[in-house]
Amino acid sequence: MKLTIKKYRKISVFTSCLFLFFFFCFTAKSQENKNISISGQVLQAKNLEVISRATISIKRTRMGTICDSLGVFHLQIQQADTLVISALGYQTKEWAVPFIFNPEFPPFFSIKMEDISYLLDDVDIYALGSWDEFKDDFLNAEVKEKNPINTDIKKQLKPYNTRKPNPVPAQYRPKNEKLGVVQAIFAPTDFLFGKLSKSEKNKRKLSKRIKEEGKNNKISKKYNAQIVADATGLEGDELLDFMGFCGKKIHVTENSTDYDVMKQILDLYKEYTTKEE
Incomplete structure (x- = not known):
């Protein structure tokens, strides 16, 4: 009888553990694809000072955000996401988000970054004499541009720019400026709207007046x-x-x-x- 009770207890304990294991796995799997709002702060590893304007992105989606002036960020993630944090003067860091047991009340994370140093090549500095000598050398120096700007680009593109810009602002243009027979056949609704609508008539009159004023202004300049x-x-x-x-x-x-x-x-x-x- 005692052996049976002990055996029963072992089986019940094993069953309970197995149930908890599967329950935990199921819960973790269900929360894996659920968006979680997290917050945190990016700090320097040496003195724990804040790093402002650091860029934080999700490695999985490459979407992210930028820290504010206090180094604080807010981001929507999923369980098991990895964040990529980068800032000027610091080593880029990949930070795996710890498992969040309660997505409704996630903890406030602190991410520490190591600074990075860049070694510059040696520079030789020579004296250029007096100010007048320096000014003459500077003015006479020839500077060659690596990628010179093509100032004649408008002239080159002029043969292709055959369409004249419309001087009438968009809000004053009628929907159909040319109401012809083709439009009456293939788009009768638009044709009737353009012909009978009072607003379209006013727009056509105003558009015509603006174009005439534009022509007169050009002529008056000549x-x-x-x-x-x-x-x-x-x-x-x-x-x-x-x-x-x-x-x-x-x-x-x-x-x-x-x-x-x-x-x-x-x-x-x-x-x-x-x-x-």
Whole structure:
């Protein structure tokens, strides 16, 4: 009878241990893929001073965060993750996160980093004489750029930039600026909306006005009273009379060159002076 009780106790103890083992494994496995919010602080190993702006990333996903000015960080991880911590002047460290038994209340971790030293090559320093000698040598020195910037890149790309930029801001552009027969056939809903919508009509009017103002501004920069006065030397009423004489005779567009405009002004000025004589 005693042997049976002892045997039963051994079996029950073994069964309990086996149950706890499987329960622990199951719990660990279920928490392995669960996100856990952890916090910690990055410190120097020598004097335990904080390391600010250290970069902390998860090795598994390469996602991470940056410490604040106090070296504190907050991160979402999973069980058995490894963190990669790097900071300027310190050795990069891989830190395996300890097993967290209670994910709802994880501990506050402290990560210590070792500093690193860099040996620089020897540098020879020579005296350059007086300040004037140094200034002359500095100004006359030829510096060759390893990767010179191509200043003519716009000229090279100009033949390919055939599309003119739209001067109308995006918020004032109608959805369909060109309402043609093709759109009426293949997109009747958009066509009717563009034709009947009051907001689209207002946008088309405003867009047209902005484009016209842009053209007029470009033309006024090429042909105005100041340019005519500089070219002819006229002032006051004579200048106004000459510009009235030019009227529709002068043809200036936004694509006209400065040479073309100046030639027209001078030709008309000759005609104007001949007429007065």
